[in-house]
Amino acid sequence: MIKVEGLTKRYGSTEAVKNISFEVDKGEIVGFLGPNGAGKTTTMRVLTCFLPPTEGAASIAGFDVLSETLEVKRRIGYLPETPPLYSEMSVCDYLEFVARLKGINSVDVASRVDTVIDRCNLGDFRQKLNGQLSKGYRQRVGLAQALIHDPEVLVLDEPTAGLDPKQIIEVRQLISNLSGDHTVILSTHILPEVSTTCGRVIIINEGRIEASDTPENLTARLQGHDSIWLELDGPTDQVESKLAVVPGVEQVTLADERSGRSAWQVQADKDPSVRTALAKAVIDAGWGLFEVRSVGLSLEDIFLKLTDSDPLLDYDSDETDDSEVDEGTSSK
Numbered sequence: 001m002i003k004v005e006g007l008t009k010r011y012g013s014t015e016a017v018k019n020i021s022f023e024v025d026k027g028e029i030v031g032f033l034g035p036n037g038a039g040k041t042t043t044m045r046v047l048t049c050f051l052p053p054t055e056g057a058a059s060i061a062g063f064d065v066l067s068e069t070l071e072v073k074r075r076i077g078y079l080p081e082t083p084p085l086y087s088e089m090s091v092c093d094y095l096e097f098v099a100r101l102k103g104i105n106s107v108d109v110a111s112r113v114d115t116v117i118d119r120c121n122l123g124d125f126r127q128k129l130n131g132q133l134s135k136g137y138r139q140r141v142g143l144a145q146a147l148i149h150d151p152e153v154l155v156l157d158e159p160t161a162g163l164d165p166k167q168i169i170e171v172r173q174l175i176s177n178l179s180g181d182h183t184v185i186l187s188t189h190i191l192p193e194v195s196t197t198c199g200r201v202i203i204i205n206e207g208r209i210e211a212s213d214t215p216e217n218l219t220a221r222l223q224g225h226d227s228i229w230l231e232l233d234g235p236t237d238q239v240e241s242k243l244a245v246v247p248g249v250e251q252v253t254l255a256d257e258r259s260g261r262s263a264w265q266v267q268a269d270k271d272p273s274v275r276t277a278l279a280k281a282v283i284d285a286g287w288g289l290f291e292v293r294s295v296g297l298s299l300e301d302i303f304l305k306l307t308d309s310d311p312l313l314d315y316d317s318d319e320t321d322d323s324e325v326d327e328g329t330s331s332k
């Protein structure tokens, strides 16, 4: 349904997106995950015909974004990073205006507006001026305008940005309900977003795709690695170097420090003997040991590893156990 082939986008000398390719099947909800400046918005603006590609191509339902703009726009709903709402218009008037702009029949406009107002929980705000809405409600109106023509494909740039926790849950639910009938690509740098709503994650960093897989498979790929939580009292400036030389340890990070006690996050090989060796190193140094336990790798650790400019883990490394990975869902 969405196809991107060898897409490169340059702004002057800045190469924001570097030769990326991916596909999203009908009915899929895909999370486009990456840190600030990764190229998420740029890719979405190309997909929605707001920016032409510098090189490569992109298509929606087989229609090219460059040469078949009208066909693409008919099939796509776009929630931009900052929804451009006319501040002097009421929510209801604005949605009617967008509905007409998108070519909805006059007889259907009122019912479509009612449907999206209901879906985005905007019932109490129909007559409110856009300019008087809080950020969260502006975001909902942005989502409502993206849904107004019931498009096959939704491109949502950070759909939950600026929402309070209750609204976040509602919007995630709304997006989940769209799966099956609609194809959704949403961008985020918030991990819970992808693990709760998306069937697949595309991790993008510095304009390149680092990984594309289900959240479960990404976690499975790192089964050979572990994250260990260690609490001790010892001189903070000496602990890191002492722990870093323990065999099997890859990285030591200070997680917390208060009243002489410090907590450390240790990335290591998945081998229980590493924990024993860490405990021994602490005792031998004459420090107090409060806790040492395996916490496992979260999607967050994976994201940090994959977007680290000097990654500890080579994603394509032969050491990585791919045996449990369903090749059918991996487009890397």
Ligand SMILES: Nc1ncnc2c1ncn2[C@@H]1O[C@H](COP(=O)(O)OP(=O)(O)OP(=O)(O)O)[C@@H](O)[C@H]1O
Residues within 6 Å of the ligand: 011, 014, 015, 016, 034, 035, 036, 037, 038, 039, 040, 041, 042, 043, 189
């Ligand atoms: N209009 C522009 N002119 C020049 N450079 C731009 C422009 N828009 C984006 N960039 C650059 O392109 C790169 C990718 O930006 P983009 O907005 O696509 O990132 P993003 O992944 O959406 O980031 P964020 O999470 O902060 O929204 C950045 O280096 C950014 O500075």
Ligand SMILES: [Mg+2]
Residues within 6 Å of the ligand: 040, 041, 042, 081, 157
């Ligand atoms: Mg962005």
